[in-house]
Amino acid sequence: MKGCSDNPDPRHKRGFWFLVSLIVGASVQAAPYRPADDAQILVQLPASVSLARGLGATKRSADSAARLAEIFIKRARITGDPRDLGHAQGLLAPWWNQENPPERVLLMRATLRQSRHEFADALRDLDRLLARRPHDAQAHLTRATILRAQGRYAEARAACAELHGYTHVFVATLCTQSLRGLNGELKPAAAALQLLRAGLRSQPQAIAAWYYAEAADLAVRAGDARSALALYQSGLRRARDDHDLRAAYADLLLEQQRAAEALVLVEGATIEALRLREALALKALNHARFAQADAALREGFAAARRRGEDPHLREEARYALEVQQDAPAALSLAQQNFSVQREPVDARLLLAAAAAANRPEMAEPVRRWLDESRLQDVRLTPWLRP
C-alpha cells in the first residue's frame, strides 16, 4: 500500500514499534539452561515475597487491607520496586473498582494512581476522600504534590494552606514555602526555608530528605550551585538511600562537569531514573561500561512499552536528547511528557528538545505556562532569550 511507510500519524508508528517490541522482547535473551548443581543459588528472594505470598487467600477488612497496602507503598518508596506497588494494589483489589470505597482505601488508591502518573484519577479519589474528611492532612499533602507535578501552582498552594493546623507546622510550612519558591517568590521562599532549618533535626528521615531536596532545588534555580551541592550532601548524610535526592544531586554534578562523582553516586542503581544518570555519567567519562548501561536502559524502556505503558517519559525524553541525540524523538517525547507533568525539569526538557530540533515554536506551551506560573530557573534562560 502506498503511503504507508511515510504515515505522519505518530500513533501508527508507536503501534508498530509496540508490536515489534513485544516480539523482540519475548525472543531476545532466549538462552535457557539447566544449572549443573542443585546447590546453585538462583536468586536472593526479597523480603516482600514471603510478605506477599498468601495475601490473596485471606479475607480482611478494608481498613486492615489499606494498612497492609501502606506498608508495601512505603517499602516501594525505599526499594523503588514496582512489584511492591503491585502487591499494594492486590490488597485493595476487592475495593479497587468501587466508585467510593472506604476512606483509607481511597487514600491508598490515590497514592498508587499518583505513582502511575494517573493524576486525574488520583485527584478524583482525593476529592472524594476530602468531601468525607475535610481535614485529612495526608490527602491534602498528596493533592498538593500532584497539583504541583501538574504545574498547577495556585491550586497546590491552596492545598498546602489546608495543612496548617492539621499537621506538623514544619511539614505545612515546607509545603507552602516550596510552592511559593516555584510560584514567583524564589528569594523569600529560600529565606523561609533557611529559617525552617532549625527544626530539621526533630523531623523523620523522609521529611528531612524532602526539605533538603527543596532547599537545594531553590538554590540551583537561583544559580547558587555551591549552596545546592552542600545541601545535597547534607541531605544524603541524613537520608542515604533517597532516590530523589540522589538523582537531583547527580544532575547537578553532571551539569558541573563532575561526572566521576555523579557516577559514584548512582552506580549500581536499580531504578530507571538513576540508571539514566549512570548512563549519562558513563557517557561523559567515555567509560567502557557505557554500552552496557545504554543497552540495559533501552531494554528497560522497551519493557515498559511492551506492557503498553510509558511511565518513564521524562527519562526517555532526556535519554533521546542527551544520549541518543535524536532531537525529533526527544521533542515528541518531551511534548508527551509535558502534557502529563510540569515540573521545572519537564519545561527545560521541552525547551531544549524544541531548540535542538530547530522547532522552537513547539515549546510555546512552555513559554505560556512559564508566564502563568512565574517559575524562576536560571537553567531555563538560555532558551528564553528572544
Added chain:
Amino acid sequence: MSPGRRCAGAFAVLALFASELVCAHRPSDAFVELDVTRERIEGHWQIALRDLALLIELDSDADGALDWGELRAAQAGLSSMLTQALELEADGETCPLNVDDLLVNDRGDGRYAWFVLSAQCPQPPEHLRLDYRLLFDLDPTHRGILVLRAGGATHTAVFAPDATVAGFDLDLPSPWRAFRDYLREGVWHIWIGLDHALFLLALLLPAVLVYENQQWRGATRPRSVLIEVLAVVTAFTVAHSITLSLAVFGWLRVPGTLVEALIALSVLLAALNNLRPVVLRWRWAAAFGFGLVHGFGFAPVLVEPGLPQALRALALFAFNLGVELGQIAIVALAVPLAYLARDTRFYRGPLRVAGSLVVAALASLWLLQRTLPG
C-alpha cells in the same frame, strides 16, 4: 548485600560484566511464546523466579535464597498451577496444556524460570482462545506478554486483570480449509473478474445462432448447440488449467502486464467476431488459444506466499474446480435464456449488435488501460 540489589547472574550478552551487573527493578512481566503447527502447540513460558516464589513456598530451607534444587523439587506443584493459569481452547474445545521441562533463563531484570510447554488440540484450530490468569490476585500490575506464531503470521497480546482472554483467528493451512478457500476463490474469480466472464459469454451466445448467407438465424438443432457450448467451455477450461498449472508451479513465467493486455484483446476480438464473423466453426479453438492466456491471468491468486508447497496442488485443483463451477453457473443461466430467445429479431439484431459493441468498447478501454504506461 541488600535484597534485590544484585542481579541474579549473567545476562547472556553481558556475561563479562557479570560481577558488576545490577538488575533494574521492573514491574512483573511473564512471557509466553507459542508456535502452532496444525493441532500441536509448543512453546515456553518465562516467569520471574521471585514471582514464582509468590505462588508457593519455594525456599524450603528458609535461608532467603532460592537454589536450583529447591526449584526442581517444586516443579510438579508449579506445573499444576501453571496449567490451571493458562487455558487454551481450539474452536471451543480444550487443548490440554503440559509442562514438559523446567530450565532457567537470565533476563535484563533478573533470573526467570523457563517452562517448556506443549498442548494438543483436537483439530488444527481456526480460532484459538487463550485465558491467562497468573498472579493477578497477588499483583494486579502483573502482565502476561504473549507471542503466538501460526501459519507464518505472528500474533501478540498483553494479558492483564481486565484482559485475561485473547482470541485469534489463525490462518492455519489445513487441507480442508485450503480446498474450501480456493474453491470459493475460483468461483469468485470468474464472477468478479468481468473479463473472463465476458470472454466466455461472447463466445457462447452465438452458439444458439447459425451464420448463413451473411446473416444470423436461430439454430434448429439443440444437440448441435449443446455440442458447441460444451466444446467451447471444455476448450477454455483445459487451456487455462494448463497454463495456470505451469504458472503456479513456477515452470513458466509471463509478465502480468502482457497477460492482462492479451486478455483484454481476447475479449475485444471475441466481441468483434460476433459483429462480423471471422471464426465460426473453430470457436472452440479460439477458446483454447485465449484460454491459455486467461490461465496465466488466474495465477497470481495462487502464487501467494502463505500457501505451503504441499497444499499447492490441492489449492490448484480446488481453484480450478471453483472456476469451473463459476463457469457452469454462468453457462447454465445464460445459454438456456439465449436458446429461448434465439429466434427473436431482437436477439439476432439489436441485442447481438449493441451487446457486442458494449463489450468491444469495454475491452478496448481495458486494452488501453493495460497497455498505456503508468
